[in-house]
Amino acid sequence: MEITRVARIVGIGILAYVGLVVVVESALGLLQPDPGDTFVITTTDAEGVSSDRILSQNWSGSQLYASANHWPRAWYRAALANPQVKVTLDGVTADYVAVPVDEAEYERVDADIGNPIAVKFLFGFAPQRYLRLDPVGSAPEAAPETG
Numbered sequence: 001m002e003i004t005r006v007a008r009i010v011g012i013g014i015l016a017y018v019g020l021v022v023v024v025e026s027a028l029g030l031l032q033p034d035p036g037d038t039f040v041i042t043t044t045d046a047e048g049v050s051s052d053r054i055l056s057q058n059w060s061g062s063q064l065y066a067s068a069n070h071w072p073r074a075w076y077r078a079a080l081a082n083p084q085v086k087v088t089l090d091g092v093t094a095d096y097v098a099v100p101v102d103e104a105e106y107e108r109v110d111a112d113i114g115n116p117i118a119v120k121f122l123f124g125f126a127p128q129r130y131l132r133l134d135p136v137g138s139a140p141e142a143a144p145e146t147g
Contacts, residue, residue, distance in 0.1 A: 018124075041066055041098075041133075042086040043078035051075065057089075058130075060112040064089070066098065069115055069128040079131055087133055095136040106130060 037057050044050045053075040058065040068076035079098040087096045109130050
C-alpha cells in the first residue's frame with residue numbers, strides 16, 4: 001500500500017512538472033522577448049516554405065548566435081537542413097549562413113550566454129543548441145552596446 005501511495009505522489013509530481021513546462025513554453029510563444037533584444041530568423045523547410053521566428057539576441061563577443069533552448073524548435077531543424085537563412089536585425093534584413101557549433105565553441109558560447117539552472121528547469125531541461133550566424137557578403141553585424 002505504501003509503494004502505491006509513493007508512486008501516485010511521484011506520478012502527480014511528474015505530471016505537474018510537465019504541465020508547468022507546457023504552460024511556460026506556451027506563454028513564451030505568446031509573450032515574445034522585448035523587441036529591442038530580439039531578431040527575426042527566416043528559415044526555409046524541405047518543401048520550400050519560409051517561416052519567421054523571433055529569437056533573443058545572443059552575442060558572444062561580436063558574433064551573433066541563434067539559441068534553440070526550448071522543446072519547440074522546428075526553425076532550428078529547418079536551419080540545419082537549409083543553413084541559408086535571412087536575419088532581420090535592427091530593421092535590416094540580410095543573408096546569413098547558420099553554422100552548428102563544435103564542442104569547443106559550444107562550451108565558450110554556453111559560458112557567455114547559456115541559461116541558468118532555474119531557466120533550464122522552467123524549459124523542461126530542453127537541450128540547448130547554438131547556431132553561429134555568419135553574414136554572407138557585407139551583412140551588417142553589430143554587437144550590442146555596452147555601457
